[in-house]
Amino acid sequence: xxxxxxxxxxxxxxxxxxxxxxxxxxxxxxxxxxxxxxxxxxxxxxxxxxxxxxxxxxxxxxxxxxxxxxxxxxxxxxxxxxxxxxxxxxxxxxxxxxxxxxxxxxxxxxxxxxxxxxxxxxxxxxxxxxxxxxxxxxxxxxxxxxxxxxxxxxxxxxxxxxxxxxxxxxxxxxxxxxxxxxxxxxxxxxxxxxxxxxxxxxxxxxxxxxxxxxxxxxxxxxx
Numbered sequence: 001x002x003x004x005x006x007x008x009x010x011x012x013x014x015x016x017x018x019x020x021x022x023x024x025x026x027x028x029x030x031x032x033x034x035x036x037x038x039x040x041x042x043x044x045x046x047x048x049x050x051x052x053x054x055x056x057x058x059x060x061x062x063x064x065x066x067x068x069x070x071x072x073x074x075x076x077x078x079x080x081x082x083x084x085x086x087x088x089x090x091x092x093x094x095x096x097x098x099x100x101x102x103x104x105x106x107x108x109x110x111x112x113x114x115x116x117x118x119x120x121x122x123x124x125x126x127x128x129x130x131x132x133x134x135x136x137x138x139x140x141x142x143x144x145x146x147x148x149x150x151x152x153x154x155x156x157x158x159x160x161x162x163x164x165x166x167x168x169x170x171x172x173x174x175x176x177x178x179x180x181x182x183x184x185x186x187x188x189x190x191x192x193x194x195x196x197x198x199x200x201x202x203x204x205x206x207x208x209x210x211x212x213x214x215x216x217x218x219x220x221x222x223x
Contacts, residue, residue, distance in 0.1 A: 013083025013113070015049045016073045020057040020092045023189075023210050033058060036088040039117055043086070053082065059189050061212040062095040065102075068187075077112045084124065086115040169203035170217050178217055188214045 017040045021032030033056060044052055053076075057069035065071070070093070076082045085107070087093040093116065094100045104123075107114045113124035122128035174195075181191040188211035195209040202209055203217075 014051045014053060014076075014081065015044070015084045015086055016076060016082045017044070017052050017054050018056075018069060018073055018085060018087045018093060019054070020060060020062060020067070020069070020087075022061045022212060023059045024212075036092060039088040040086055043115075043117055059211050061215075062091060062093070063212070064096060065094065065099050066215065074106070078106075078110055082112070084113040084115060086117070089118040090116050090121075170220075174200060175217060178214055182218065187211070 017037075019033050019036040019040070021036075037054070043049075055069040055073050057067040060067045060069075065074075073082070073085055077085060090100065094103065103114060107123055108129070113122065113128075115122045115124070115128075121131055177200075178191055178195075181194065182188075186194075191214045192209040192211050195214070200209070202213060
């Protein structure tokens with residue numbers, strides 16, 4: 001008989017196994033997803049997890065949580081369809097301090113577990129929840145320090161009469177095309193592929209678009 005994992009909310013759970021690898025990382029290593037999956041499978045065998053759903057964001061960076069795999073995972077967790085989110089490494093889940101703190105807060109508020117193998121973090125256990133609280137507090141402190149330093153730096157720049165900001169590096173027609181492609185439902189990867197096919201130069205004159213570059217263009221335009 002297999003053991004069933006139980007979250008702080010004392011409910012039987014399905015485990016969501018999350019893997020991520022950016023296009024650039026995949027091109028360099030070619031084995032990013034496979035290595036993550038192997039690590040999680042080993043942990044699943046150790047803990048006798050049998051109800052595991054795999055969610056993969058292949059070709060996405062971790063600068064934010066706007067990724068289909070992690071979005072689906074968070075939706076299932078919020079609805080109570082799953083109770084644990086596991087990733088092989090923290091940077092596979094997020095490279096943003098603010099986003100990681102948000103995930104920790106959501107896991108506690110919505111009563112689901114977060115397991116990160118490289119950090120030995122497991123919020124289904126009391127020690128893991130204590131560690132999560134400490135990490136969240138440190139993250140909040142660091143965010144406030146960064147915010148204060150940024151305000152001070154901007155005030156100093158304005159005091160010198162320096163104009164802030166810079167003109168957009170991507171031409172307006174390209175921005176409008178990207179926005180239009182997204183409105184038609186195409187993924188970041190599909191938009192990048194079409195731009196590469198049409199040999200549209202990047203912001204800095206390069207010849208290769210990546211899904212993360214397309215996303216950055218839309219974010220800079222506030223779309």
